[in-house]
Amino acid sequence: MSEATAKETKQNAFQVFWEELSKSSLTLTILAIFTGLLLGGVLVALTTEEVYTTFRTSPWQAIQTGVRAAWNTYVALFTGSLGSPSKIVDAIQGGDPAAIRRAFNPFFESLVQSTPYIFGGLAVALGFRVGLFNIGAEGQIFIGAITSVTAGIFLRGLPAIIHVPLALLAGAAGGAMWGFVPGWLKAKTGGHEVINTIMMNYIAFRLSEYLLNNFLKDPDKFVPISAPIQESARLPRFFAAPIRFHMGFFVALGMAWVVYWLLFKTTWGFELRTVGSNPHAARYAGMNIVRNTVLGMSLSGALAGLAGANEVLGVNYNLAVAFSSGYGFDSIALALLGKSHPLGVVLAALLFGFLRNGAVQMQLRAGIPIDIISILQALILAFIAAPAIIRTIYRLKTPDVADEEVTIRSWGGQ
């Protein structure tokens, strides 16, 4: 009997492989991204005016025009984020170092754009693992930027090797402080962290407006912008202008490893995850719910604070009003896309960073508003959050065990 089973299995090896593939969450993620991009292309085609003007004469030509518009958009998006191959070849053949740097710049700029996403995504993902929905990453990014720019401006005479880590730490501490408050409120009073972090966001925006108009304001400027940070507080860059690629990217990768190690290799991390996935079991096992909730939210805030510090110390060298432009909210989408796993978050952050950087070129060349990125993100997020949609479209099998990476609860109760 066992022989027959073995034979059957062997015969169906391909089928088994196919079945496993169609059940795997990676397939699902890739299909979600693909479907999102496809729908984005349809949107571009449908909003191209030429499609409608040619439609009267020949519908077939109209479809071609639409497809071409969508194609051109994505070509512009990808050359904008990765660099144009022909330009790279030309530059290397020409041998002019400045031209080579310009040709490779899109790629490195995408990495620069990805860096705050890695920090932000890690922040939200860590929250998810502890059962907390940190919708306040945006505010924590602002506070992190404020504290790190303060450390960058007002600490003088330090060597870079001390000043840079100190300024980064200041950013992390600021973010942690902003995460601590909702964490503490959640643990002690049950006030839901979604509402509290939203409130903390607005408090952070107003606070940064106030500080940029007073204490931090560059006295030489008329607009509310801070003075530049000391040279010694800058995260070192690896290449000459125009490439802005800096140390922060590797700090972010390091933090991803630290988060992975903390969550999956230490007792602390085990407690954090248990509190997240089953607080009653955790309580029964004698784990301290209050401490772990507060710790989880503070750590999440610290990671978001690093995103702000990274932007200030690595890219802008000063702080302006509304500098963050939605990193915090995008981080929610990419944490979910990365299944709240540090490695997944890094990959998702790279995707978002490349999309965002490419979108700038897309807007310039193909005339497609940069906001299409938000639409793509929302679509991908919807497909990831409701995998049944993707499974229905592509006729995939439902996995036997549902893996639950996100364990957040509504404010109705535990």
Add this chain to the structure above:
Amino acid sequence: MTTANKSLPKGKTVINNQEKEYENLTRRRVMGVIFLLAAAVIWAVFVRDLDPNILTVFNMAPGGAVVDVADWIIKPYPVMSVLAFISAALGAYQLARGFHHRTNLVLGLVAAIFVFSFLSWAAAGKSLNIVGLITTSLVKAVPLTLGALSGILCERSGVVNIGIEGMMLVGAFTGALVGSLTNIWVGLLAAVASGALLGLFLAVLSIKYKTNQIISGTVINILGTGLTSFFSAKFLQKYQELNNPGRFPTWNIPGLSKIPVVGPIFFSHNIFVYATFIFIIVLTVALFYTRWGLRLRSVGEHPKAADTLGINVNRTRYMAVTLGGMMSGFAGAYFTLGSVGRFDEVMTAGRGFIGLAAMIFGNWHPVGSFFAGTLFGFADSLASKLSILNVPIPSEFLLMAPYVVTMVVLAGVVGSSHAPAAEGVPYEKE
């Protein structure tokens, strides 16, 4: 999520016990200290350094009012001294004996005393148009209250809606576009319809696909921001005539708008303000005094019991969430058709989230969330008034105040808020 679902009753009791303990032991003292603190601030910050003979003028008729009302002039020094004394006495009584179930009423009184003292101090030696201040607070409360009503409809049926912001934006955009193409009334209808569509989208994600509801709301927010900004950048900026819907005119209610003080505050607005009041009344009655409302709430509190009684849980939720979406679409139309008269990218500026806070603040009740919305509106309009009066408090801190107050409320200091019990949990028939 399933584990959380199963252990729901146990978690509930734990929280309730904590809350009870909290109320009995800490809350009374915290309240008493708050009252005393209010008295101390009134005395030390507002009164002490004031010239005893200085006058504060409160204008009682807003600019361009139909009827003229005499100004109300007070001497802030003696008035505020008395108010500080009253507040201190209330605090002392609270600490010694406690007001028990009337505590919140007394808190409201102390808050009113504090705000009035603050205004008298800020406007000392100058004049402040207090009727104008209240009127703008009310107008600014309109989108917040409508957003909160949208949230109440959804959440009372057990579906969390944090996508109000995105729904509002889409409503605002659709209202402006369709309003420009046809007329303002059709624009309003289209805005409501677009809201209904997004509500249905939220319902399908949350009910059919059992997506985590907070994530479905986030999807709607990102999608709403993306779609409206995309179409606005692509078309509205190029063809300005598509973004010129006009505005609903102010409609003075005959007779009532002539009443001094009350007339300009309540009866001299455009239809959005009146509609808000009507919606508050209708929703309160419908939710708490009709069979329809009882069913809707039972689905949000205990879907299994509701199901046993023959109520179709998911159909009720679909209906409630779609209605909630319509309300958000209407709130969005306020921005383009009721206030600005054109669409700008991300013009709701987070008011959907503040509406959400107003809903929680108002304990998932239409009237409560209206007062919460008015508080937010009041802080907003006060901030702009104070910068004119040259008050040494930065307007940013005043704008922060409602957020801090919401967090304090949420922490249970003013009393525990109770969310519908089955909120956020998809219903599965067994």
